[in-house]
Amino acid sequence: MQVFSESLPMRLYRALNAVMPRFRAVFAEHGLTEPQWRVLRVLWEHEEVPFRALAAATLVPAPSLVGVVDRLQAAGLVTRRRPARDRRQALVRATAQGLALERAVTPAVEQVYAELRAALAPDIHAGLVAGLDALAALELPAVPAAPRQHRPVTEGEHT
Amino acid sequence: MQVFSESLPMRLYRALNAVMPRFRAVFAEHGLTEPQWRVLRVLWEHEEVPFRALAAATLVPAPSLVGVVDRLQAAGLVTRRRPARDRRQALVRATAQGLALERAVTPAVEQVYAELRAALAPDIHAGLVAGLDALAALELPAVPAAPRQHRPVTEGEHT
DNA sequence: GCAATTTCATTAATATGTTAATGAACCTGT
DNA sequence: ACAGGTTCATTAACATATTAATGAAATTGC
Numbered sequence: 001m002q003v004f005s006e007s008l009p010m011r012l013y014r015a016l017n018a019v020m021p022r023f024r025a026v027f028a029e030h031g032l033t034e035p036q037w038r039v040l041r042v043l044w045e046h047e048e049v050p051f052r053a054l055a056a057a058t059l060v061p062a063p064s065l066v067g068v069v070d071r072l073q074a075a076g077l078v079t080r081r082r083p084a085r086d087r088r089q090a091l092v093r094a095t096a097q098g099l100a101l102e103r104a105v106t107p108a109v110e111q112v113y114a115e116l117r118a119a120l121a122p123d124i125h126a127g128l129v130a131g132l133d134a135l136a137a138l139e140l141p142a143v144p145a146a147p148r149q150h151r152p153v154t155e156g157e158h159t
Numbered sequence: 160m161q162v163f164s165e166s167l168p169m170r171l172y173r174a175l176n177a178v179m180p181r182f183r184a185v186f187a188e189h190g191l192t193e194p195q196w197r198v199l200r201v202l203w204e205h206e207e208v209p210f211r212a213l214a215a216a217t218l219v220p221a222p223s224l225v226g227v228v229d230r231l232q233a234a235g236l237v238t239r240r241r242p243a244r245d246r247r248q249a250l251v252r253a254t255a256q257g258l259a260l261e262r263a264v265t266p267a268v269e270q271v272y273a274e275l276r277a278a279l280a281p282d283i284h285a286g287l288v289a290g291l292d293a294l295a296a297l298e299l300p301a302v303p304a305a306p307r308q309h310r311p312v313t314e315g316e317h318t
Numbered sequence: 319g320c321a322a323t324t325t326c327a328t329t330a331a332t333a334t335g336t337t338a339a340t341g342a343a344c345c346t347g348t
Numbered sequence: 349a350c351a352g353g354t355t356c357a358t359t360a361a362c363a364t365a366t367t368a369a370t371g372a373a374a375t376t377g378c
């Protein structure tokens with residue numbers, strides 16, 4: 001087994017840890033968490049987005065997205081709508097206030113991106129993007145959903 | 160602003176989403192969560208690890224690590240020790256049972272790595288690793304810790 | 319020596335991730 | 349029409365992430 005710190009997953013996590021705190025600091029200055037930001041980001045690009053598509057676009061798992069949208073809705077930044085033709089669906093849309101946030105937050109976010117571009121050599125950046133896209137495209141054979149052989153390590157468990 | 164789905168953070172998240180479920184399925188078959196696996200992974204490489212160092216090596220935030228180690232300890236996989244020379248510290252060490260897990264889980268994990276290597280062209284992989292390490296090394300100037308200008312979007316907030 | 323500071327793990331409060339289950343709405347074939 | 353199956357958002361239960369605060373233990377400054 002290779003050295004833990006040099007494994008691909010840990011490299012991915014370290015890369016994220018290097019950049020995301022900068023972005024999150026910007027989001028926080030405007031009262032947003034990262035998932036909340038992602039939802040708004042999608043809604044700035046698309047008028048009205050089906051819940052399912054929103055989860056896919058933001059990479060926020062559907063069960064988490066329920067709470068995220070709840071809080072954005074409570075804050076008056078988005079609305080939820082049930083279309084008559086399929087009342088199971090939920091269509092999410094940004095309010096005027098939610099749309100207005102774009103102009104407020106974007107400049108500071110752009111600046112972080114600028115720092116990134118400035119700090120990363122173009123060829124390194126290109127190789128990185130190519131590698132990431134290759135990974136994302138892998139579509140490794142879906143997990144066989146083998147039944148668990150052992151119970152998970154959970155709180156109440158004593159020896 | 161660039162297209163959301165093509166931003167570097169989303170590319171990083173998509174790459175992780177493409178590979179981690181495979182690994183987590185293996186961990187789950189042995190009753191482990193991903194952070195739990197990471198902790199054990201470090202303890203297999205180092206006899207006894209200071210809490211602080213364990214958090215850094217696993218990239219698990221210290222407050223989260225408290226619970227992770229609690230559960231591993233309750234499951235009999237690790238122990239916590241307070242050194243006499245500095246009673247604030249906590250030294251974590253794997254038990255015999257925790258050490259035994261390595262031989263049980265490693266083969267399946269190696270297999271996932273093998274799938275990854277087989278699916279990713281060597282030059283793409285090299286470019287990816289180079290890019291990730293460059294990102295991780297960035298050390299963007301620490302966040303200025305500017306005071307929040309707006310309250311976070313929280314549950315109880317109504318318009 | 320001791321008050322002030324700093325370090326360290328932990329707790330607290332809130333938000334999200336993960337997996338399974340639920341319940342309503344739709345669909346399918348008959 | 350309707351029983352059975354499917355889709356969809358949501359809830360449930362648990363574990364973790366994030367930020368701030370706490371409290372005990374070490375260290376520093378004077």
